[in-house]
Amino acid sequence: MDKRTTHFGFQDVPVEEKAGRVADVFHSVAKRYDVMNDLMSFGVHRLWKRITLERSGVRKGNAVLDIAGGTGDLTRQFAKRVGPTGRVVLADINASMLNVGRDKLIDAGVGHEVEYVQANAEELPFDDNTFDCITIAFGLRNVTDKDKALRSMARVLKPGGRLLVLEFSKPTNALFEKVYDQYSFHVLPRVGQLVANDADSYRYLAESIRMHPDQATLKAMMEDAGLERVEYTNMTGGVVALHRGIKL
Template sequence: MDKRTTDFGYQKVAFEEKAGRVADVFHSVASRYDTMNDLMSMGIHRVWKRVTLERSGVRRGHRVLDIAGGTGDLAAKFSKRVGDTGRVVLADINSSMLNVGRDKLTDLGICGNIEYVQANAENLPFDDNTFDCITIAFGLRNVTEKSKALRSMARVLKPGGRLLVLEFSKPINPVFSRVYDEYSFRVLPQLGRLIANDAESYRYLAESIRMHPDQETLKSMMEQAGLERVDYTNMTGGVVALHRGIKL
């Protein structure tokens, strides 16, 4: 039996428990996920995702994997870029999020070049050297073994392919960091209670952000996973960072 522990927010839980605990969070919030994203970020998450799209280098005919793709914001944009000769796979470990994403994109009429796969980022069910680009937006911090997931992503990237990790990170200004902490631990749980009837899930969100590796640590982890020319861009004062690496 695996006796290792890992972080679930500020709690320590057994390795085998974390995936289930995270699943419960996202089953709870799936139906209100988009609404809460807009409220929590005051709509800025759309700018962060637009930057990710532009830095991806994705073009017509490419194969793209969007891990922890949730309700499909990035997948929808990639679908238009790759066209009818390309392919987008929206993958998520959580069935509730995957179903919300499928329904949303189907309602938008986006269905011809997208497929949906329930998958664990640590053990991606794809052949080596399959994708031109992989993205994971606001999902890596919920993964139990982040290094294992990064190696799995590198494995299924084609040579020359790009991995982009968009994730909450560490603010670079100490004063702003204190304001951000107040917002995260006081306002977010209250928004969760009012909008999604779930304060605890959004308290976990705030805690999971604080436990996620900082910018330089994540850069090092991506390099150790076999990616080259890894760099990152801080956005909104480092509240979010976009890391990018290439498989050579």
């Protein structure tokens, strides 16, 4: 039996248990996920995603994989950009999130243009050199083996393809970081209780953000996975960072 441990928020848990625990969190919050995103970020997550879209370079005819695509915000925009000659795959390890995303996209009139795949980012079920662009927005921090997942993403990228990782990161201002901590650990769980009837899941989300690699560490991890010209852009004072790398 594997005796290794990994972090689930601030807890140490057996490696084989983390995926199930993360799944329980997102099963719990799936139906209120969009509302909570708006409340948690004061709507700014829409700007972060818009910048990700612009930096993706996606155009007509491209093949795009949106990992941990959740409720489909990025997928919807990619479907518009690639057009009928392109391909967009929304992938998520969590069936509840995938179902909510599919329903939301179908209601928006774009569901028939999108493929839905339940998949683990560490073992993507696609051939080598398949996609022009891969995005993972606010999902990498929940992956058990991030290095393995990044290698898997690099494998399925075409030469010249781009990987974009949008994720919470480390604030660049110490005073702002203290305010952010107060908000994350005291306000956020209360909002989660009021809106989603689930304080524990949002407490985990706050903890998972603190355990995620900082900007420079994630940049090095992407380079180790075989990506080139890796760079990152801090947004909202480093609360979020967008990392971009290219497979040459």
